[in-house]
Amino acid sequence: MHQKITSALVYHRKFLLTSPRHFRAAVDHHTEEILDVLPPEWYRAGYARLFRLTQKLRNVELIDGRLMNTCDGSIITDDHIMTQMNAFNSLAKAFFRSPPSRHHSNKNGTACFQKPCKRDSVTINSLTKVCDLLNISAQQRSTVRVTLCPQVTQHHIWRGALEQVLKDLKYEMDSRNIKSPTFQMGAQIVSTCIQFFDGTNDVSASDSPLWMRPAPMKKVEKLQPSRKWEEVVEMFVDLSKCLAKEERLAYHVSKIEAMKEGLYQIKDILTEKGITYKEARRQDCLVQKKLSKSLGHSSKCLFTLLLYYLYGSVRDIEVEVCGPLRGGGDKFSMCVGKTLTCDDERIVLNGVRQLSRALGVLKFVWETARVNAALELHGHLWCLDARERTITYRGHVYNVHGLWL
Secondary structure (H helix, E strand, O other): HHHHHHHHHHHHHHHHHHOOOHHHHHHHOOOOOHHHHOHHHHHHHHHHHHHHHHHHHHOOOEEEEEEEEEOOOEEEEOOHHHHHHHHHHHHHHHHHHHHHHHOOOHHHHHHHHOOOEOOEEEOOOOHHHHHHHHHOOOOHOOOOOOHHEEEEEEEHHHHHHHHHHHHHHHHHHOOOOOOHHHHHHHHHHHHHHHHHHHOOOOOOOOOOOOHOOOOOOOOOOOOOOEEEEEHHHHHHHHHHHOOOOOOHHHHHHHHHHHHHHHHHHOOOEOOOOOOOOOHHHHHHHHHHHHHHHHHOOOHHHHHHHHHHHHHHHOOOOOEEOOOOEEEOOOEEEEEEEEEEEOOOOHHHHHHHHHHHHHHHHHHHHHOOOOOOOOEEEEEEEEOOOOOOOOOOOOOOEEEEEEOOO
């Protein structure tokens, strides 16, 4: 081990004297032991690099894996800026276990992120991932699924989540100026899917659904032909094929794939278009019953429905650092953290909202599992030259800290 650390130190000293662009590679590959013995000049050079990156990324924030411009709320698609943001996050996390941070760990929040700790970014995209973080037992996991499914598979939740997945994809596609034939075909399919859902809510000039309108005096208005969810399945399959090679849309394609799992289970069920109110309610119950029975604990489709049920959004939650579950008996605690590019109040609040979604899911699953213990959750945010303060948001406490040299 001593030889390994010595050779690593030689490497780090060499890269300090050559190019600061290799900081991220160094940070990504160092071990906890190497962090403990890195020389002071490593941290001084790293801090200088971190400062320069904050100046370049001052109006940029990373929200659940997506780069956003804080000035106008637009999506940033520049690969160079993404590389800079990744370098910034890697460097910032290296300072969590630096000697200066350990010295200030009681007041800057790094104490709950000391070893063992998930220092890589954690993407929360399934109930299994949440239960792993919370050390939920197999029996409790079964309780979570059985309790959760009837709530999140209600027809309006299912349909709303599907529409939101499509709208998020359309927004991303509209922000990218890509002219390839497959991309254009994909955009056309997305529009057709959205129109399909709009069509199931057709209203007359009186703004009343067909089944609520009184029958005409002289003739009965003919209902339109009924349609099945199988049509949506076919559109989602074609959409996946069109966008499969678009790496910049890989996340959204994965969401399409996730929702296909549920669509296959209900493909023979009628949508509410062109059927009576009574029949529509019966079909809605069939959707809920089939989805509840078929979606398993590890299903990303089920987790997407949970996100929509809780927050009205479908994007997976990403946290940059996640501390271990601590405690025992009747009281446990856990911390999640995020690095910020600046101390601007708007960026801080957006960071708090992002962590709030993560803590909300953890709390919801913990309570649904009926664990006979209290769970205390905290959020921490760091940036250079931050004004130390505490923010209370939706029942949780969030601490804003500075990064130390």
